[in-house]
Amino acid sequence: MLVxxxxxxxxxxxxxxxxLNASRIPRHVAIIMDGNGRWAEERGESRVFGHMxxxxxxxxxxxxxxxxxxxxxxxxxxxxxxxxxxxxxxxALMNLLVDxxxxxxxxxxNKGVRLRTIGDIAALPEICQTQLKEAESATKQNxxxxxxxxxxxxxxxxxxxxxKQLIDSGISPEKVTAECVSDHLSTKxxxxxxxxxxxxxxxxxxxxLLWQLAYAEFHFTPTLWPxxxxxxxFDAVRDFQNRERRFGGLLxxxxxxxxx
Numbered sequence: 073m074l075v076x077x078x079x080x081x082x083x084x085x086x087x088x089x090x091x092l093n094a095s096r097i098p099r100h101v102a103i104i105m106d107g108n109g110r111w112a113e114e115r116g117e118s119r120v121f122g123h124m125x126x127x128x129x130x131x132x133x134x135x136x137x138x139x140x141x142x143x144x145x146x147x148x149x150x151x152x153x154x155x156x157x158x159x160x161x162x163x164a165l166m167n168l169l170v171d172x173x174x175x176x177x178x179x180x181x182n183k184g185v186r187l188r189t190i191g192d193i194a195a196l197p198e199i200c201q202t203q204l205k206e207a208e209s210a211t212k213q214n215x216x217x218x219x220x221x222x223x224x225x226x227x228x229x230x231x232x233x234x235x236k237q238l239i240d241s242g243i244s245p246e247k248v249t250a251e252c253v254s255d256h257l258s259t260k261x262x263x264x265x266x267x268x269x270x271x272x273x274x275x276x277x278x279x280x281l282l283w284q285l286a287y288a289e290f291h292f293t294p295t296l297w298p299x300x301x302x303x304x305x306f307d308a309v310r311d312f313q314n315r316e317r318r319f320g321g322l323l324x325x326x327x328x329x330x331x332x
Contacts, residue, residue, distance in 0.1 A: 106271050107296030133300065148225070152229055174203060196223060259284055
């Protein structure tokens, strides 16, 4: 099974320069952005300082994804577990989110980026909810890249919500299928990620897209998130292309999978 997206001349050129196979660019990349706090502490600064500098890594990752023709980019921005952090850090994160959205939404729109959110958005402060809705509305017609922010998100929360919806629908147990479950997740209508990247050297997925990452390739890098550059993104895609993706089947010489 090959992955690939229709590409323009600029995207094809970037692939050629980076030594990447344009026919095997993942449609959907998910990133766990980790290491802001450690990056700041290494510099004798507060954790919030690291979060502020992590914004540039988000911008560079969006640009790199667009340059390669990636269709969907999901960023794990704030988990449900993050609510347990010190109140000052949570408040600063929320303010940073609002400020960034206000500043970036016009530029995102001009680049053809469509903003989406997944997670328990109702748990966010009202001002954050308002800014998110406005940003989503302002970019909903764009078709260049789906930028999906996972906010107040956890996969266990998401699956519990899906189960509740299935029960409420009155569906009989024998009619429940994997497709049924997928249709009740926050990511309904979005293809599952083929590549998941985690920064900071941690080797776990921290309650992130547990259902959707079933067949994804994982790329773990020791790079702390504020130091994650375009080259880092390209390296992750290069690593992805060096994998043999079998999905439980057999791989032929043309990298096509046959299930037997």
